[in-house]
Structures are given as C-alpha cells and as structure tokens.
Amino acid sequence: MSGMxxxxxxxRANDGRRIALTLPDGSPTEHWLQIRSRWSxxxxxxxxxxxxxxxxxxxxxxxxxxxxxxxxxxxVRSALVSxxxxxxxxxxxxxxxxxxxxxxxxxxxxxxxxxDPAFFxxxxxxxxxx
Numbered sequence: 371m372s373g374m375x376x377x378x379x380x381x382r383a384n385d386g387r388r389i390a391l392t393l394p395d396g397s398p399t400e401h402w403l404q405i406r407s408r409w410s411x412x413x414x415x416x417x418x419x420x421x422x423x424x425x426x427x428x429x430x431x432x433x434x435x436x437x438x439x440x441x442x443x444x445x446v447r448s449a450l451v452s453x454x455x456x457x458x459x460x461x462x463x464x465x466x467x468x469x470x471x472x473x474x475x476x477x478x479x480x481x482x483x484x485x486d487p488a489f490f491x492x493x494x495x496x497x498x499x500x
Contacts, residue, residue, distance in 0.1 A: 379490050383407035386452050387489060389482050394474060403475075404453035405482045407489045416449035444469055447476050450483040 386406040391399050406413055420442035427438045448465040458464045469476040482488070 379407070379409055380411070382489055383409035384411055386410070386450075387482075389478070391475065391478075401455045403451050403455075403479065403482075405479060406450050406452050407486070408450070408483045409486075409489075410450070412449045412452070413446065413483060416446045420446050444476070447479050447483075450479050 384406060386404045388402050388404050391401040391403060393399060408414075424435070424438055424442055427435050430438075444466050445462075447469055448462055451460065451465045451469075454460045454465075456464075456468075469479065
C-alpha cells in the first residue's frame, strides 16, 4: 500500500477502539466504552455543529454562552462514544447524561479520542497532523 490508500484513516477513526472503565478509586470494572477517533465523521460533524451554535449564541449574554459552551462540549465528547457495556441503550441522551454525571469519564473519552497513536500506530504521532 504505497499509494493514496496508505494515508487513509477514516475507517479506523469511525470504527473506534474499546477502552476499559475503572471506578473513581481505580478499581477495575467489567464496563467499557467504544471510542471513535477525533478524526471520525461523527466527531467532526458534532464539533462543526457545536462551533456554529456557539457562534450564533456569541451575541446572546455571557450566561447563555457559557451554558451553550458546556452543552456543546458535552455533545462533542458524546459523539466519540459509539457503544458501551451498560444495559441502557448507547444513545446520545444517555451518553450525555453519563458523561455529565461522570466528568472523569468525559475527560477519559476526550483523551482517548485524541490519542492518534492508539488508533493509527506510532508513526502517526510524528506526522504533520498527528
């Protein structure tokens, strides 16, 4: 694969990778999340939508903008989660509620989605976009 295909990451970004969840005290659990890459279609669309929403609300008041920023951040992070081990369906409202109540998991999702070498290998880390 020495042509353009060698640069293709979209499928791996959309497929995501599974990460294990631990309790706040560090204890292991049987639970996991399937996390998409920051290069996934869903994440990039959610990010673009959030930026447009914040731009529209920038003229509102500071309180409205702060609320919109918090909601946008939650929406963008939830777009990284494509599946999970919980009994509840992995739908946007449930993912957002989970991430809102477990901010440490929201941060984990954010870091995992941005971990390019974990998705694409160490060579990606030294590329101009990695």
